[in-house]
Amino acid sequence: MAVGNPKFFSRGRRLSEFNLRVLLVKPRHLAAHFGLAPFFRTEPLGLEYISSALQAHGHQVRIVDMCFERRSMAKIVRSFRPQLAGISCLHILDVAATLHHVEEIKRADASIFVAVGGHSVASYPQALEESSTKGIDAICMGEGESIMVALCDAIENNRSLEKLPSLLLPNGDGGFSSTGEACQWLEMDRVHPPDRAAVEAYRKHYVCLNYMPVWTMETTRGCRHRCKFCSVWQFYKGTCRYHSAANIRADFERIGDHIFVIDDLFWADAERSEELGRELLASGARKKWMLVQSRVDLVSRNADLLKLWRPLAKNFDIFFGFESPTRKGLDSLHKGSDISKTLEAVRVARECGFGVTGNFIIDPDFSEENFQELWDFIEANQLFRVGFTILTPLPGTQYFAQMRDKLKVHDWAQYDLHHLLWKPRLPVERFFELYCETWRRTVLNAAGRKKWWQWLPQVDPRQIVPMARILIRSQQLMNPRAYLSEYSVPADAE
Numbered sequence: 001m002a003v004g005n006p007k008f009f010s011r012g013r014r015l016s017e018f019n020l021r022v023l024l025v026k027p028r029h030l031a032a033h034f035g036l037a038p039f040f041r042t043e044p045l046g047l048e049y050i051s052s053a054l055q056a057h058g059h060q061v062r063i064v065d066m067c068f069e070r071r072s073m074a075k076i077v078r079s080f081r082p083q084l085a086g087i088s089c090l091h092i093l094d095v096a097a098t099l100h101h102v103e104e105i106k107r108a109d110a111s112i113f114v115a116v117g118g119h120s121v122a123s124y125p126q127a128l129e130e131s132s133t134k135g136i137d138a139i140c141m142g143e144g145e146s147i148m149v150a151l152c153d154a155i156e157n158n159r160s161l162e163k164l165p166s167l168l169l170p171n172g173d174g175g176f177s178s179t180g181e182a183c184q185w186l187e188m189d190r191v192h193p194p195d196r197a198a199v200e201a202y203r204k205h206y207v208c209l210n211y212m213p214v215w216t217m218e219t220t221r222g223c224r225h226r227c228k229f230c231s232v233w234q235f236y237k238g239t240c241r242y243h244s245a246a247n248i249r250a251d252f253e254r255i256g257d258h259i260f261v262i263d264d265l266f267w268a269d270a271e272r273s274e275e276l277g278r279e280l281l282a283s284g285a286r287k288k289w290m291l292v293q294s295r296v297d298l299v300s301r302n303a304d305l306l307k308l309w310r311p312l313a314k315n316f317d318i319f320f321g322f323e324s325p326t327r328k329g330l331d332s333l334h335k336g337s338d339i340s341k342t343l344e345a346v347r348v349a350r351e352c353g354f355g356v357t358g359n360f361i362i363d364p365d366f367s368e369e370n371f372q373e374l375w376d377f378i379e380a381n382q383l384f385r386v387g388f389t390i391l392t393p394l395p396g397t398q399y400f401a402q403m404r405d406k407l408k409v410h411d412w413a414q415y416d417l418h419h420l421l422w423k424p425r426l427p428v429e430r431f432f433e434l435y436c437e438t439w440r441r442t443v444l445n446a447a448g449r450k451k452w453w454q455w456l457p458q459v460d461p462r463q464i465v466p467m468a469r470i471l472i473r474s475q476q477l478m479n480p481r482a483y484l485s486e487y488s489v490p491a492d493a494e
């Protein structure tokens with residue numbers, strides 16, 4: 001049977017007479033209640049890039065962030081009357097909400113072409129293919145700036161979609177068929193800066209830790225490393241591409257005071273990072289807070305680069321994937337680093353005036369000794385601004401394929417890195433007691449090291465109420481019962 005859906009090519013009017021109205025949807029988070037997720041609510045940057053690309057081709061675009069949108073989808077569809085909707089499924093956790101929005105859009109107007117894309121479904125489209133929800137007209141496997149423009153162009157000009165690269169289209173038998181070849185990766189110099197205006201109505205909700213409102217920014221796409229748990233390098237096939245310094249500078253100058261740079265590998269290339277740092281310094285723009293994510297080996301050998309970047313923000317934090325306090329643990333995660341580099345990076349970052357934050361991975365195979373080793377390391381190195389995640393095979397990774405038979409939980413809502421997907425080595429109650437004890441050692445413990453009132457001077461008085469709400473909510477990270485109530489590995493599982 002032919003792929004593609006001809007009904008979108010003739011709807012009683014000549015679409016080529018006008019450009020399309022495109023609705024871009026960020027799904028409502030249903031699952032983010034553990035870990036640091038409640039502290040990070042950020043903008044749909046991928047959709048903002050897509051919006052800019054579409055507008056450059058003359059299309060009319062609206063972005064709705066369903067996490068904060070008050071209107072119902074039916075109302076949005078009635079007022080904007082899109083011909084095409086694109087939903088971004090960034091996290092595998094978002095699959096249920098994505099499918100829900102597909103149904104809502106189709107219910108509101110069955111003639112709207114609904115495309116779903118984003119990192120997690122492009123990495124593992126089976127998550128959508130296996131669902132019984134009907135109404136997805138295309139699953140998009142690559143970068144939206146090119147795919148959405150091509151889709152609009154084909155729809156507008158009544159051309160078949162089968163020739164477009166990187167799509168999965170309904171094949172009429174309840175399944176999807178691939179249109180074959182994959183898209184070329186974009187040349188980043190040609191990518192338009194993100195359409196910030198499209199999410200301005202939601203801006204006041206975007207938060208990272210105690211900073212609000214927050215802007216996210218991308219300078220690099222992809223990662224060259226090979227960490228076992230990460231889906232990024234596997235998706236981008238180990239490539240790393242850089243936006244032009246001039247485009248980043250223009251974006252940096254117009255966005256606000258609190259910036260989370262979402263690059264997975266900041267300072268990846270020392271020479272290019274120096275050029276970018278100088279360009280931003282020359283702009284004269286300075287921020288109140290910046291956060292970047294980097295690796296300990298990069299930071300440990302680049303003190304001069306760090307010093308160059310430091311004046312760009314009053315408070316400047318680095319988030320490290322520390323992952324493990326031992327060489328053996330790092331090796332088992334294919335981190336390609338060692339503990340001496342962790343210690344050196346912490347020293348260099350602190351000496352250069354950066355705040356040190358990061359994450360450790362807790363393996364379900366942890367023994368009591370492994371937890372103790374982690375606590376000792378945290379204490380010895382004063383790493384109290386850290387988070388913890390449970391080692392989770394993310395769909396689309398080789399690790400997921402290897403672990404398939406061992407995985408006892410198939411509900412994507414539990415793939416948030418805070419649920420156990422198989423039985424731990426320790427009795428499950430004990431595992432969560434120790435997991436919670438680990439969280440209690442961080443600054444998030446309102447009854448612990450940093451008392452709740454000590455947060456006050458760091459918070460804008462207008463943000464005290466929302467911040468208090470977040471802090472209260474985060475206390476459940478330290479409550480084993482909260483995790484146990486959602487533990488769903490069958491009792492007879494191996």
Ligand code: B12
Binds near residue numbers: 089
């Ligand atoms: C920023 C970010 C977040 C933000 C949220 C961002 C948001 N808008 O919702 C915060 C910090 C809150 C967050 C939280 C978490 N995150 Co996160 N996050 C990221 C990060 C670092 C960058 C995403 C981004 O903005 N990229 C930049 C934009 C430009 O790219 P993009 O969104 O992929 O969009 C492009 C394409 O995908 C495509 N596209 C996107 N949408 C659409 C739609 C259509 C129709 C089409 C055609 C194309 C298309 O086109 C866009 C432009 O090219 C990614 C890593 C990564 N590189 O993807 C991890 C990542 C997505 N997160 C991950 C994880 C695991 C989490 C957490 C579970 C972590 C935790 N410990 O709690 C939580 C869960 C949050 C939740 N939903 O409950 C994993 C997801 C793995 C998976 N397969 O599910 C990633 C890949 C990190 C990793 N190393 O593995 N995250």
